Ligand SMILES: Nc1ncnc2c1ncn2[C@@H]1O[C@H](COP(=O)(O)OP(=O)(O)O)[C@@H](O)[C@H]1O
């Protein structure tokens with residue numbers, strides 16, 4: 124296929140051998156142009172990244188530097204902007220707990236589906252489940268939130284009482300949202316295990332299940348973990364869908380049925396209603412900074428896992 | 436001498452493509468049988484038929500009989516786990532699991548229900564000694580098997596096979612990825628193992644076949660052209676095609 128394409132290109136233009144014989148300068152020029160282009164792109168990328176980092180950090184650190192809010196206040200649970208109380212702990216915990224729970228629900232489902240797709244029914248899996256996961260990835264988060272709002276929330280309300288909005292609804296919606304991430308990364312990981320390892324296991328008399336549980340899961344653990352952490356990171360950063368079902372009350376997230384808030388939901392709900400430069404507005408930036416730091420932590424974690432995989 | 440493995444009018448098809456045609460041969464117990472022939476002639480396919488590794492390839496069908504100890508392995512009630520416990524296999528590319536040396540050896544025994552630590556320790560030592568690897572790795576049993584050299588990995592894989600206590604060991608070009616010194620050590624090991632095991636080895640190195648095997652079968656296009664004692668097949672082949680092949684005229 125690839126060969127075919129290059130052949131066609133070669134036929135349209137002059138053969139490469141000709142090119143290589145004489146116009147060296149032309150090739151050099153193309154080389155230079157390519158190098159400049161890639162240099163510029165990477166510098167632009169770095170520049171954007173650093174300005175974002177500096178911008179968010181300076182904005183987020185401002186209320187602490189000016190002394191409007193102390194760290195102790197910020198990391199408390201007392202949230203009442205009307206009376207100048209800006210404790211964000213409930214939201215930090217809310218974000219953490221909702222995404223960890225979503226990952227806990229989604230990990231076994233996603234890894235199980237990946238095993239089914241690669242080991243048990245590869246044909247069927249590739250034909251139906253793989254496109255299905257790709258579609259799931261492409262659905263916008265507002266749709267997930269909308270479905271959560273119309274299906275999940277009433278369901279919880281009828282089954283368990285209460286409002287229906289809350290931690291549980293958030294976990295359910297998020298775990299569905301991050302499922303495709305976990306599935307696709309797990310599938311890639313399992314598929315990258317060479318066939319001769321599987322054969323080695325079967326040839327020793329292992330059954331399929333033994334091969335899966337004792338060899339494949341063990342050797343692909345770092346890759347599977349990467350998928351789960353990426354899913355968790357996605358859940359952590361998700362705003363819209365969460366905000367639609369989570370209830371948006373400043374409660375501590377220690378009960379599945381209570382309406383709570385997350386960092387993202389507080390930011391999206393309030394950023395339009397606060398005055399630039401006010402303490403309230405600055406505190407939202409501090410929360411954004413926390414989100415950023417947590418994302419960095421996830422990235423570091425994933426790098427650490429992959430590095431350990433390469434070493435072993 | 437009793438026959439360990441009996442093959443009778445065995446045919447194998449990959450879909451419509453017949454890869455083995457009317458194979459018939461008897462393999463003696465505790466002997467090394469070499470399978471030689473140009474590539475694509477069905478040696479691996481035949482080897483993988485003995486422990487039914489071909490079952491996993493979609494579209495494969497077989498007719499005929501392969502008996503081990505008088506029982507057809509293609510009979511309906513054959514237990515594949517039992518068959519593969521009895522017939523170990525060493526592959527062309529060394530395929531240690533990305534686990535520790537210790538866990539590689541104990542993988543098989545654990546699958547077959549051995550869990551006692553002391554028993555597993557004993558198996559690890561016994562099989563590594565048997566595979567001439569013990570002295571090289573005894574101080575690093577818990578480190579990854581992927582850190583071993585190619586030759587060590589191949590001996591580790593043989594130790595892993597010995598750990599399930601098979602009667603028959605199938606080897607598919609086990610030395611083709613190894614350097615000459617590792618190859619020599621591997622051949623020594625094979626010669627040593629034939630006191631206790633029935634070994635079938637595919638090789639396209641004729642000197643190797645001559646050095647390690649008692650019997651040799653020459654395959655061509657899915658058929659057995661000639662099967663006889665190694666000394667005889669290499670010195671006075673009966674079929675002209677065998678002669679052409681061993682004198683290097685094709686393949
Ligand atoms: N998995 C497979 N699917 C279809 N055809 C195969 C497969 N494996 C081998 N064959 C075919 O069977 C024939 C014998 O192959 P093989 O047993 O690998 O030969 P050898 O080991 O002697 O080189 C070849 O023609 C090959 O193309």
Ligand SMILES: [Mg+2]
Pocket residue numbers: 478479480607
């Ligand atoms: Mg082969």
